[in-house]
Amino acid sequence: MERIFLNRAAAGRALARHLQSYAQREDVIVLALPRGGVPVGFEVAAALHAPLDVLLVRKLGVPWQTELAMGAIASGGALYVDRRLMHEAGVTEAQFEHVLTDAQDELARRETLYREQRPALSVEGQIAIVVDDGMATGATLLAALRALRSRSPARIIVALPVAPADGELRLGDAADEFVCALTPRVFFSVGQFYQDFGETTDDDVRGLLASSASSAGSAGSAGSFRPPQP
Template sequence: MIFHNRQHAGQLLAQKLLHYKSDKNLLVLGLPRGGIPVAFEIAKALETSLDALLVRKLGVPGEEELAMGAITLNGIKVLNQEILQSLEINEEKLQKVIDREVKILKERNRLYRNNRPIPDVKNLTVILVDDGIATGATIKAAIKLLKTQKPKAIIVATPVISQATYEDIKSQVDVLICLEVPQVFYGVGEWYLDFHQTSDKEVIDLLKSSPQKLC
């Protein structure tokens, strides 16, 4: 299945999640930026709140698309020790990347969420959404953050996830919902006809027009 765009993927994914609509303690969290348009369609279909969970990939210096880990707004890290060791990335190089990404996280929290604290998910059923999962670095950091708050359940929902990552993510959450689990996976973008970079304005507009506003 090839998705027209993130909105189309979110609409299809929402059909797999309709049974959660009756849950009165439900929250949809999207990973900015690309996960927000997908999450918006799910929140709209389930008539529930949408918020952004801010996580940034830690890209290898000079090869930023290669993830050596990820970090959340409040500093929770997931690191790929195999990549760090094989590429001989020392603590100083790693810290430079962390400092840069934390600065971006803080700025996005200001833009998207008016500097509010991270979402409070205690005793909530959380649907965590991204537009696709390759290595899983960012989603793992997000899951690790959510678990510190003791939610009732964590459901990860994504249109496409690499087969190599599927079992790993599935073992870390209560439910994993996806539409495609390809054996051959070169990148998330190949599963979309339109995979333009989601802008800050698009994220802000979608969060503002989400079904309910969070305090």
């Protein structure tokens, strides 16, 4: 029988045990993908005594086929564009700029909502540990990693509680290291490996980020905060 995590916080604590080589380092930051990745990243950051921030990502969809990503933007002004796909899909520069502007506006709205005026952490020259609550297809994560690379981190580590057995292969060279607590043989969805996979709310995200920031990376203080369980 495959292992099941109690909830995202428990998954984060389990994941943190696989990342202890990055503990107590001044060049490490934890970037969590909202919303479900934030409770996981909160526990990882607390265990490693590292700062926590969100890595917001917004897909840039082809205007007439929005599920088809021609790129992505991420926190800190990071931009990834698949010019080849744009050309093959027949997307003009004007159409692309319209999609980009809309995405930037929405990303800015979410940045303000989650950070509450706290500036984004600089990743330049840092080891960025990118955390989510799991990986299914990997498409959103891949877009986020490609966008993040443009912010010049020294190294990108993908850290997940659970992913398919071929998860690392799916990401290719987008990350420098892949750390996963559980890679089950049979994988249908991320939620099947959680006893409680209830929705993480915007208020949960804001509370966790504020708690992590106020504790200045102290595992003892940060560990005292828990989001409300649905």
